[in-house]
Amino acid sequence: MKTVVFASGKGGTGKTTLTALASHLWARWGIALADCDVEAANLPIALGAQERSSRPFAGGAVAVIDQDVCRGCGACARVCRFDAIVQGSESFVRPTLAVDPLACEGCGACVVQCPDSAIAMVSTIAGRVVTATSVVGPVVYGELVPGEDLSGKLVTEVRGAALEIAKRDGADLLVVDGPPGVGCPVIASVTNTDLVVGVAEPTVSGEHDLSRLVTLARRLGVRVAVVLNKADLSAEGAERVRHLARTEGLALLGEIPFDYALARTLEALAAGAALEDVLATGSPGLAAAREAIAAIETLL
Structure with missing residues (x-):
């Protein structure tokens, strides 16, 4: 079983959107999912997940x-x-x-x-570990009580629970939606994984925080590749991310233009629309995202 983590180094890059879309495309393999942003878990929302059980997390x-x-x-x-x-x-x-x-x-x-x-x-x-179901597979996520720390430990609990479910169900892939930043929660998310997909946006902060994520992943001995999201919003910013990828020897798996259709695609899928019908819309952002996800498959 392989493990892939979608991370960003910062929030707002479109990491969860790409994770959710990839999960729909990879559901045919048999997957389990973990949302390791325990302070604001959005993957269950993007997948229309339904809570089935939970257990307390001791602080x-x-x-x-x-x-x-x-x-x-x-x-x-x-x-x-x-x-x-x-x-x-x-x-x-x-x-x-x-x-x-x-x-x-x-x-x-x-x-x-x-x-x-x-x-x-x-x-x-300090919080709870929640198990839910979705149209693509089981989802595990955490909810940290406001004001509590121990977020890295809760992430470890979430990943461990998702891994147990993946082994139980014979899943081929564990898909992890990582938290923003490069602190303890991210370290707990990317440790002992097969691939970290750094989702970057074409801004100065996007390039800077992607660089920090790459440094962290390499210290942990984890392979990193890059997807540039909202690539058409800034030509200068996009070139900064491309230059970083070239300098660091990272594979740039795809460039996705800014496209509202991606959000509408996920809304339709979460509502139960057929994957084939949704993919047939063929928006530029959706087409580019599919190419990037196919490149991730090749690396895995």
């Missing part, structure tokens, strides 16, 4: 102060380096303190410092 521990025991001595506030200790309930007899869960980093220093043993570390739920 880190945060400190909780027992208001009945706390006497407000302030020892915990003095030792907290994250200013997470705030004023709790007030009374004439005994003012108390509380913990801001969004500011708490879970270091546990306050637990050790409290002379009354009024503080304990409590595990939290």
Whole structure:
């Protein structure tokens, strides 16, 4: 089984659109999908996926102060380096303190410092791993609770769940819609994959962030190829991306013009339209995207 990751180095390049279209064309092989943008999973929307099950994703521990025991001595506030200790309930007899869960980093220093043993570390739920069905195959995605970190760990959980489903179903291909950027979530997405498809747009930031993605993938020993999306929006920007591909020795698999028909194509497919009927429209963007996807198949 092969694994291909569509990544971008930045948001807004059309990565999810290309992932969704490729998934429709590759569904004949038997595929499983993972949306690793756990802060804003859009692939299930593009595929019209229906949630079937979910399980909680455990976060880190945060400190909780027992208001009945706390006497407000302030020892915990003095030792907290994250200013997470705030004023709790007030009374004439005994003012108390509380913990801001969004500011708490879970270091546990306050637990050790409290002379009354009024503080304990409590595990939290940072999100969930969701399994859904779609017209092209099973989709696994994550939902991170706003304000939580551990996004890289949740991505690992999502990829692991998608891989288990792919093995169970005998899928030939695991298709991953990667998150933007080059941080922990991206590292968790592209590690141990067969191919990273860098989807770039013809802008200065598009070229810059594609370069960072290439550097990251090479450090992880993963092969990279490039698709230039919205290529006709800037001749200068498109040439910057082409120059980067030539300089880095990357295969430029295709150049897709800006075309609203691509979005309408995905809407029709998600609504249940036949793939053959939709592809017969033959818009310039759709034709170019199909050529790029065929080139990805060749590399895989």
